[in-house]
Amino acid sequence: MPVGTVASVKGVPQDVLEELGVQILLNNTYHLYLRPGVDTVRKLGGVQKFMSWNKPILTDSGGFQVFSLSELRKINEDGVQFRSHLDGSLHFFSPENSIAAEIGLGADIIMAFDECTEFPAEHERTRKSMEMTLRWARRSRDYWHAHKHETPWYDEKTRQMGSPQYQALFGIVQGGMYADLRRESAERTVEIDFPGYAIGGLSVGEPREKTWEMVEATIPLLPKDKPRYVMGVGTPEEIVEYVRLGVDMMDCVLPTRAARHGLLFTSEGKVNIKNARHARDEAPLDPKCGCKVCARYSRAYLRHLYAANEVLAQVLNTVHNLAYYLDTMRRVRQAIQLGEFASSRSAV
Amino acid sequence: MPVGTVASVKGVPQDVLEELGVQILLNNTYHLYLRPGVDTVRKLGGVQKFMSWNKPILTDSGGFQVFSLSELRKINEDGVQFRSHLDGSLHFFSPENSIAAEIGLGADIIMAFDECTEFPAEHERTRKSMEMTLRWARRSRDYWHAHKHETPWYDEKTRQMGSPQYQALFGIVQGGMYADLRRESAERTVEIDFPGYAIGGLSVGEPREKTWEMVEATIPLLPKDKPRYVMGVGTPEEIVEYVRLGVDMMDCVLPTRAARHGLLFTSEGKVNIKNARHARDEAPLDPKCGCKVCARYSRAYLRHLYAANEVLAQVLNTVHNLAYYLDTMRRVRQAIQLGEFASSRSAV
Numbered sequence A, B: 001m002p003v004g005t006v007a008s009v010k011g012v013p014q015d016v017l018e019e020l021g022v023q024i025l026l027n028n029t030y031h032l033y034l035r036p037g038v039d040t041v042r043k044l045g046g047v048q049k050f051m052s053w054n055k056p057i058l059t060d061s062g063g064f065q066v067f068s069l070s071e072l073r074k075i076n077e078d079g080v081q082f083r084s085h086l087d088g089s090l091h092f093f094s095p096e097n098s099i100a101a102e103i104g105l106g107a108d109i110i111m112a113f114d115e116c117t118e119f120p121a122e123h124e125r126t127r128k129s130m131e132m133t134l135r136w137a138r139r140s141r142d143y144w145h146a147h148k149h150e151t152p153w154y155d156e157k158t159r160q161m162g163s164p165q166y167q168a169l170f171g172i173v174q175g176g177m178y179a180d181l182r183r184e185s186a187e188r189t190v191e192i193d194f195p196g197y198a199i200g201g202l203s204v205g206e207p208r209e210k211t212w213e214m215v216e217a218t219i220p221l222l223p224k225d226k227p228r229y230v231m232g233v234g235t236p237e238e239i240v241e242y243v244r245l246g247v248d249m250m251d252c253v254l255p256t257r258a259a260r261h262g263l264l265f266t267s268e269g270k271v272n273i274k275n276a277r278h279a280r281d282e283a284p285l286d287p288k289c290g291c292k293v294c295a296r297y298s299r300a301y302l303r304h305l306y307a308a309n310e311v312l313a314q315v316l317n318t319v320h321n322l323a324y325y326l327d328t329m330r331r332v333r334q335a336i337q338l339g340e341f342a343s344s345r346s347a348v
Helices: A014-020 A029-034 A038-043 A047-051 A063-067 A095-105 A123-150 A154-161 A179-192 A208-221 A236-245 A254-260 A292-296 A299-307 A311-337 B014-020 B029-034 B038-043 B047-051 B063-067 B095-105 B123-150 B154-161 B179-192 B208-221 B236-245 B254-260 B292-296 B299-307 B311-337
Strands: A025-027 A057-059 A073-076 A079-083 A090-093 A109-111 A168-173 A197-199 A228-230 A263-266 A269-272 B025-027 B057-059 B073-076 B079-083 B090-093 B109-111 B168-173 B197-199 B228-230 B263-266 B269-272
Touching: A014 A311, A014 B292, A025 A029, A029 A038, A029 A063, A029 A090, A029 A095, A038 A095, A047 A057, A047 B299, A063 A079, A079 A095, A090 A095, A095 A109, A095 A123, A123 A168, A123 A179, A168 A179, A179 A197, A179 A208, A197 A208, A208 A236, A236 A311, A254 A263, A254 A311, A263 A311, A292 A311, A292 B014, A299 A311, A299 B047, A311 B311, B014 B311, B025 B029, B029 B038, B029 B063, B029 B090, B029 B095, B038 B095, B047 B057, B063 B079, B079 B095, B090 B095, B095 B109, B095 B123, B123 B168, B123 B179, B168 B179, B179 B197, B179 B208, B197 B208, B208 B236, B236 B311, B254 B263, B254 B311, B263 B311, B292 B311, B299 B311
Parallel strands: A025 A057, A057 A109, A109 A168, A168 A197, A197 A228, B025 B057, B057 B109, B109 B168, B168 B197, B197 B228
Antiparallel strands: A073 A079, A079 A090, A263 A269, B073 B079, B079 B090, B263 B269
């Protein structure tokens, strides 16, 4: 899932996302809550109508975003008090009003409100945090259940489809870097019963083997017949390996953020486009890539745009990196369909 | 002609420019000379190949750009010494090496090196400046004539077409805000004999009626059967009126620069998209516009992108403003073809 923080994948128009074959986007509740505000998005029909994107959208709960404002937040059992990074104004997210925001934004998939445990953290501290996330998961589920009719589009979609149409609320497994806590969190989150499950609290500064170990410990305890989503990962090589572990969904700012810094993923490895050695290189960025950037522009031109600080650099780099990620996942899906994925690394 | 200063119309990929029906782009010699440098562009086959744009490109001579660096330049008969706005390094443009740069960049239409007279300026000072521009026009023409085979693509295009292929070097009329000097400059520039003529030194701070008066004084003295180009104008209303005076070509940063500041041209007048009254407006920016921005997005979304400082704001705003300008000129051409243009203001 490409990340479209404030209802835009930075620099890429929606028709280009469609051409790229994007199937689902992530929007951040924290950012949309602050700007343009939940009421505005609700009034405009929800995030899909707002940004004119006719495929699914997932919103996070704001938990992770608020967690990353470490200077500006205060957590207790009730929820999290935080200050806006925009104007310093004071706000409060609880499981209830975070889910209310997600209902108001009206994405297709919404996430329970969780505490993302900091790294590093002691076992005892991590257990307490995990326990609170479980209590918050129940509160999220209960609030959602009582208010699930309140999406901006409930009446319209329900009439269209002839049956009640709701968002899917996913639970989030926590447990820090402790496999026993991850397993316990998974089992107890599954007991609450969600239509999909995410593994959260990863990519918070731990070594990559730890991330891997935690996913490996958790995945077998999540139902195979429901979507299993690892939040905030990874590199192109890693996402393939996560699929091998049984992961169905991932989101990551890496392709889009790296693009803005001139770091491009290619079949021949990472390319730093600002490097002077590309200045007169007439070759495409990636000769094996079929995206419209590789089909049309030279490395020399992309390097020039980046060096000259042109906005088009960001646009084209982002389009390419997304194409690279989406192609990777397309090959994974094909290999799975052909029954070749589990047996062969080279299939993708 | 949309302005693509450093071989990019800020934020808009070339395939979108094609969709918009852009027929010709302007690139700035001064900027490309500094970055990526003429040698690099030459090595890569010239500006068209460099930016992968298969329609005509026009480069200015750098004269106007250097003129706008008033703090950093020193002018004498030989040429202009100036400092780079990027790193303060010292450079020198003369008619000869400016044309050498334009030959190296290899655009389809190139401009003679001129002095853009400052505003306001006395009659005597303006005459002297105009006289120097005339001498520089001859030197530009002479240098071009001796070196016109040296474009990056001369051999290839000449072979392809079966006859020698050269750039078209246009002369530039100066004369400040004095109709008598404009007329004299026009007559004497035409005597030198160029395949096209521009009116330069306008839009330098003078009242708009003055601009109009100068164009009106000059146009009748420029051959009707050659392109007549007014540099650096104007608003959508003005460009229609310039055509009425006999102008064939114009360039202006207004549509692209205004877009970056959230100022959008519509059939109902100018719209300042950052205005809070658009925050919940589901209507398209311009209901009469057929561009892909107006076809897909609401004012509310465009306003949100602008307020949130999203790069997509610049991309979409620029696409719309270019569409508006290009549609305006398309209607002008249709009206001319139907013989309705001269007779009726309402035809466009």
